[in-house]
Structure formats: structure tokens, C-alpha cells
Amino acid sequence: MAQTRPQATDQDISQALGERVRQATAEGSPLRIVGGDTKAFYGRAVNGEPLSTREHRGITTYDPVELIVSVRSGTPLAELEATLAENSQILGCEPPHFGTNATVGGMVATGLSGPRRPWAGSVRDFVLGIRMITHEGRQQRFGGEVMKNVAGYDLSRLMVGAQGTLGLITEVSLKVLPKPGASHSLRLEMPLAEAQARLAEWGRQPLPITAAAWHAGALYLRLEGGPSSVAATRERLGGDELDAEFWTSLREHTLEFFSGEDSRALWRLSLPHNTPSLALDGVAEADLLHDWAGTQRWLRSDLDADTLREACARAGGHATCLRSRQGPQADPFMPLEPVVAKYHRNLKTQLDPQGIFNPGRLYAER
Numbered sequence: 001m002a003q004t005r006p007q008a009t010d011q012d013i014s015q016a017l018g019e020r021v022r023q024a025t026a027e028g029s030p031l032r033i034v035g036g037d038t039k040a041f042y043g044r045a046v047n048g049e050p051l052s053t054r055e056h057r058g059i060t061t062y063d064p065v066e067l068i069v070s071v072r073s074g075t076p077l078a079e080l081e082a083t084l085a086e087n088s089q090i091l092g093c094e095p096p097h098f099g100t101n102a103t104v105g106g107m108v109a110t111g112l113s114g115p116r117r118p119w120a121g122s123v124r125d126f127v128l129g130i131r132m133i134t135h136e137g138r139q140q141r142f143g144g145e146v147m148k149n150v151a152g153y154d155l156s157r158l159m160v161g162a163q164g165t166l167g168l169i170t171e172v173s174l175k176v177l178p179k180p181g182a183s184h185s186l187r188l189e190m191p192l193a194e195a196q197a198r199l200a201e202w203g204r205q206p207l208p209i210t211a212a213a214w215h216a217g218a219l220y221l222r223l224e225g226g227p228s229s230v231a232a233t234r235e236r237l238g239g240d241e242l243d244a245e246f247w248t249s250l251r252e253h254t255l256e257f258f259s260g261e262d263s264r265a266l267w268r269l270s271l272p273h274n275t276p277s278l279a280l281d282g283v284a285e286a287d288l289l290h291d292w293a294g295t296q297r298w299l300r301s302d303l304d305a306d307t308l309r310e311a312c313a314r315a316g317g318h319a320t321c322l323r324s325r326q327g328p329q330a331d332p333f334m335p336l337e338p339v340v341a342k343y344h345r346n347l348k349t350q351l352d353p354q355g356i357f358n359p360g361r362l363y364a365e366r
Helices: 014-027 077-086 104-110 192-202 227-237 245-251 305-314 338-351
Strands: 031-034 049-052 059-063 068-072 127-133 139-143 168-175 182-189 209-215 218-225 240-242 265-270 288-291 296-301 318-323
Touching: 014 031, 014 049, 014 127, 014 168, 059 077, 068 077, 077 104, 104 168, 182 227, 192 209, 192 218, 218 227, 265 305, 305 318
Parallel strands: 031 049
Antiparallel strands: 059 068, 068 168, 127 139, 127 168, 182 218, 182 240, 209 218, 209 288, 265 296, 265 318, 288 296
């Protein structure tokens, strides 16, 4: 595998991180794992001594031919994407940054993906392997650097979205994708019901759609792939040309819809494909932004959590509160079913028996 040349800022402090974790375990003192801290709003507040991964950075291996990269957790996400761009490659999950200090570790820990997710895959789908520090301060490796090594019970993928509650991620190996040969974004004015019907129809056809969103009477699409395929689809669908920056603004929540001037809570509704509009009192179409062809819906609302979550549960989905005017929500994530909650507690107990890693980040019970 091709080795990258170390940069001046590359640094391996895994030994120091391991020592700090051993000390915390011995003292029974909780740790609050911090990378770029750009996604601190996502989840419950953690009371613990900060443990920063920012100095643990650098791309350790990168093979553009094999589409594989291994990178330390404190590496700036923008730095990794810039390196990939030099070789006309991208992170297929299109992860949000939410700030200039976003790190690779934060990307994996939160598991958040951008507009391309339904067509390319989530963060979890691109993780091949992980190096982590256990509660004993030991470094362990799970998974590998090729897909054939990722099978069965794979702890590396359990770490995705665990918000640092199971261990300290020090390095991750990722599959990357070639940059599409052509790209075109367009806007089509149409009501929500028609947009849902069109997306359902187009989803059964080999069209080069890699992003689809609807808001305020307009459907937004991104076409990517071979130049001839993109051109033919563009001509077929019509619509007005759309600045590609729209998708970055959607991913980073800088669209007007996400404006901080709106004091209502911001909810993310995750719903099955083709779910019709939910019957929610007081919610207008302008309060909703449909992403991922409608399976991810952003909602601005003052509805109480129980009402909203019951409606999502009836539709087979769930609701997460990302931001609230009252500050961090006491319970931003939908409560787990009893059986799932039991497995969650057992897993946390096995991997972090003293509860030192980001305790309470996901749920109050450790």
C-alpha cells in the first residue's frame, strides 16, 4: 500500500492518550472526549475532564488506487478532504463539518452524513477498521483496511455514532470514492405530493441522482456521474439551474431554514421511504425541509417531544432534537425499546465498566 509522506503537523500521541485513560480508570474520573467540538450540540451534556484528540493527527496511509485511507482521529476533516481532492476522490458519505475545526474522529463518533447518504452510504458503510484505546488504556484494532476483513461482529462499526461512549478512537481506515465526472444541480417548482411521487418513480430508474431535497414549493436535485448521463437526465427533467453551493449549505445547516433567529427547536425526523406527511398540529409546510428524498426531514417546531416521537413511531421512524432554545435537551434521542436498552447497557458495561468515556452522552443511564 502506498505510504503518505508525514506532514509537519502530523503527530502520534496515542501513548499519552492511553496513559491519560489509564489514570482516569484508576481514579474513576469521567472524561469528556473533545476533537474540534463542532458537534457538541448533538447529544446530552457530559460532565468530565476534557481529553483532547486535536494533537493526534495525520494521514498514516493512503492508496488512491485501492481507494483506501487511514487517518488519525484528530486530523481536521477539511485536511483529509483536501488530500482526497488532489486525487479526484471524495468521502462518499459527505459528512457535515459544522465548523472549521471538525475532525475525522468527530465524523465517526457522531455518524452524521450529508445529502449523498441514500445513494452512496452512511459513515458506517465506509468504515473499514478502527484503532481505539480501551478503558484499560490499551490500544486495540478492529476491522482492517480491505472490505473482506470486515465481517461478522465488527466493533469498528459499533463505534460509529456511539459518540465516544465505548472507547477512544485514535485512527480510522476508510473507503473513499472517485469524484463524479460531471455534476449538475437543478430546481423544479412543484408541491410536496408531486415531488414525493416523482422521487418514488425516479427511484425505480437508473438516473444519476445523488441528492434530493424539497422545501417551500420546490424540489432540488443533484445529478452526478458520467457527462453524457448527467446531460441526458438534465435535459429530460428540465427545471432551473441551481448553484451547487446549495448542497453544502444544506449539509452545514447554513440555509435560511436553519437560521439561529428561529427560536423553535430543530428536530430531525428519520422515516421510512415514501412516508406521507405526518399529521402534526400546527406544523406548516414551511416548517419542514425534506432531505434524503424525504427519509430525513428537518422540522422547526415547539411541539412537545412525546407528541412528535409518537407520530414518528407510528410511521416506523424516530425523532432526534438537535437544538433547542432552552439549550441542550435532557433527552435529545428517542428512548430505546426495553430489549434494545438492555443490550445498550450491557455493551457499555463490557467496554467501559467504570463509565469514564463520555458518560451520559447518549442516555442518562451511562
